[in-house]
Amino acid sequence: MPVSQTDPTSAPSEPAAGYRLGANRYGKAEVRLVRVDRDTERHTLTDLSVTSQLRGDFADTHTRGDNAHVIATDTQKNTIFAFARDGITSPEAFLLRLAAHFTDDFAWVDGGRWEAHAYGWDRLPSESGAPHDHAFARSGGETRTALVDVDGGRTTVLAGLRDLTVMKSTGSEFVGFPRDRYTTLPEETDRILATSVSARWRYADGVADLDGRGLDGGGLDWDSAYGAARSAMLTAFADTHSKALQETLYVMATAVLDAVPQIAEVRFSMPNKHHFLVDLAPFGLDNPGEVFYAADRPYGLIEAAVLRDGEADGHAVWDSVDGFC
């Protein structure tokens, strides 16, 4: 589509000498978008927070106040809403469409970062007990995430989830760690294991290729892949006896890699939500592993990446995420 530009009312200023613009990106953050699919009486909701940021030749706006290359952040926001009119098959496909649009239509845009957080809604029960057609309640704290990063010819897709709190009331131990003069923690052969899972996985290079127009993930169904990865990590958490949260993380990660062959790498950030057995002896009571104090902080923080053999560590896409993943 042709791009027209307005004439500036004032001449660009002279850049300050002795400096050089470094890394930069810009766009609209956290565009809150709800789409209602009402093809039938049974509506479905897509609830997203979308961020679009562009990279490319934006030196003149920073150094001279010349906005000829600046696709307004307001325009980026409008584009998100306009594209939503055509439907949102998955967060990943939606972001890839935005990425293709901005990098195709504006010659000086050579990359960017498009991210979505998806909030789930459960159907309320109707009078008959069946799930309601058009009334919903926001589902628990968990959020699905997707991120598309385009850097020149390289397109990388991350998917994941945040704040999925899980707990096992047994099937977890922590023994065999070194003891020094500062160690007071007793060895535990039966403890509670609880964490709030934040995970992102990286699809292998080439799974989404803007140049090859692999916007659909080359046949990959993003939603099915998300569901398979999520379910694999949760089953692994539930079914594996844990010797440490570190080991549980590794088992969850390898389960994800086993479940979805297109995933090259998985990263987890998992707080160890400690549950301490309360000493009830002062009240003349025993406590056979039934009453716990759920400590809020401090918490252990276990973070690791697990890669498929042959994948290099430190893919550049991780620079564009907040925190470890």
Ligand SMILES: O=c1[nH]c(=O)c2[nH]c(=O)[nH]c2[nH]1
């Ligand atoms: O699973 C655990 N890993 C640790 O590194 C650790 N450290 C600690 O005090 N408790 C635990 N539990």
